[in-house]
Each structure stands twice: as structure tokens, then as C-alpha cells.
Amino acid sequence: MVSSPFGGQRPAGLPRLPTPPTGWPIGSYGTYREAQQAVDYLAEQSFEVSDVTIVGVDLMLVERVLGRLSWGRVLGAGAMSGAWFGLFAGLLLGLFANQGFALQVLTGLVLGILFGLLFSAIGYRMSRGRRDFSSASQLVAGRYDVLCQPRTAEQGRELLAKLALRPPPSPA
Structure with missing residues (x-):
């Protein structure tokens, strides 16, 4: 069960x-994927994985630059996002209007594009060249520790030691 920031069901045992x-600690890994594989291995060995927690240590915010922004890219992205919103609004108007479904959709699309262009141009102009690039951010850890409750920690440590002794899988 996955918890939601908007409420809903929270798994039993998770603090509010x-x-x-x-x-x-029963294992430490350089990547989240390796930590996940370790917990998967424990689950395959019928280990009580509800006792296990993966903890990211030495957190870093990594911002990867995707490219340079230009007026063309900004306006193109604004037109595309406006088109999607306008198409959605036009479809809703067309469904609930008594006549002219195609006209409602087309009107929503055109207005969406125009507003998308306008708002993206205003936003880019207001930035005054302070951020002329696009990027994507991720929260990444320097290492991932696998923790286990004391009652089963020794068993988990032994299983992960066996996993470490196995030869790595051959690339497919």
C-alpha cells in the first residue's frame, strides 16, 4: 500500500x-536500485521484509540542465501546454453545450494556445535572463542503508552476505 500526501490509507505501523x-544496519549500497534488489532478495528468501527500511543518507539536490531557453522554446512550450488545456476545456464545453461541438472544441483549443503563449511570454520576460535554461531536479542520496529491526537483523545480515557472494548477473 502506498501512502498519499493528500490523505487516504496509511499502512499500519507508519508514524503520522x-x-x-x-x-x-544490515547492508549499505551505492544506488537505490541496489538497495531495492537487496530487499527483493530478502523477500524471495521469505524474510520478514516489514522489519526492513531503506534509508537514503547524505541527501543531495541534483539539478540536471536540459538545455538553453530561447524565445522559440518558451513560446513553443507555452503553446503546447495551452493547447492541451484548451482542448480539454473545449471538450468539456462541447459536451455540455447544446450545439456546435466542433466549434466549442476549436474555440477552446485556439483560446488555450493564445493564453499559453501570453502567459509563457510574460513569465519569461519577467525573468530578465536570470534563468535562461531548463532543468530537472532530483533528490539523490550518497548511499542507501538497509536497516532492520533488531529481532531479525542478524538473519537479514546473513542473507545479504550470501547475496554479496553471488556472481553478478550477466548483461542480457
Whole structure:
């Protein structure tokens, strides 16, 4: 079960407020994928994985630059996002209007493009060249520790030691 920031069901045992993790370290990995594979291995060995927590340590915000912004890119992106919103609004208007479905959709599309162009141009102009690039951000950890509750930590550590001794899978 996955928790949602908007409420909904929360798995049993999860604290309501942010709480530091508990448990003993049974493994440490350089990537999240490796930590996931370790927990998958524990699950395959019928280990009580509800005792396990993956903890990202030494968190970093990594911003990867995707490209340079220009008026063309900004206006193109504004037109595209406006077109999607306008198409959606036009479809809704067309569904609930008594006549002219195609005209409602076309009107929504055109107005969406115009407003998308306008708002993207205003936003880019207001930035005054302070951020002339597009980027994507990720929260990344320097390492990922696998913690386990003390009652099963020794068993988990032994299983992960066996996993470490296995030869790596051959690339497909």
C-alpha cells in the first residue's frame, strides 16, 4: 500500500509525523536500485521484509540542465501546454453545450494556445535572463542503508552476505 500526501490509507505501523528510522544496519549500497534488489532478495528468501527500511543518507539536490531557453522554446512550450488545456476545456464545453461541438472544441483549443503563449511570454520576460535554461531536479542520496529491526537483523545480515557472494548477473 502506498501512502498519499493528500490523505487516504496509511499502512499500519507508519508514524503520522516524520520520524527518524529505527533498526540496525544490515547492508549499505551505492544506488537505490541496489538497495531495492537487496530487499527483493530478502523477500524471495521469505524474510520478514516489514522489519526492513531503506534509508537514503547524505541527501543531495541534483539539478540536471536540459538545455538553453530561447524565445522559440518558451513560446513553443507555452503553446503546447495551452493547447492541451484548451482542448480539454473545449471538450468539456462541447459536451455540455447544446450545439456546435466542433466549434466549442476549436474555440477552446485556439483560446488555450493564445493564453499559453501570453502567459509563457510574460513569465519569461519577467525573468530578465536570470534563468535562461531548463532543468530537472532530483533528490539523490550518497548511499542507501538497509536497516532492520533488531529481532531479525542478524538473519537479514546473513542473507545479504550470501547475496554479496553471488556472481553478478550477466548483461542480457
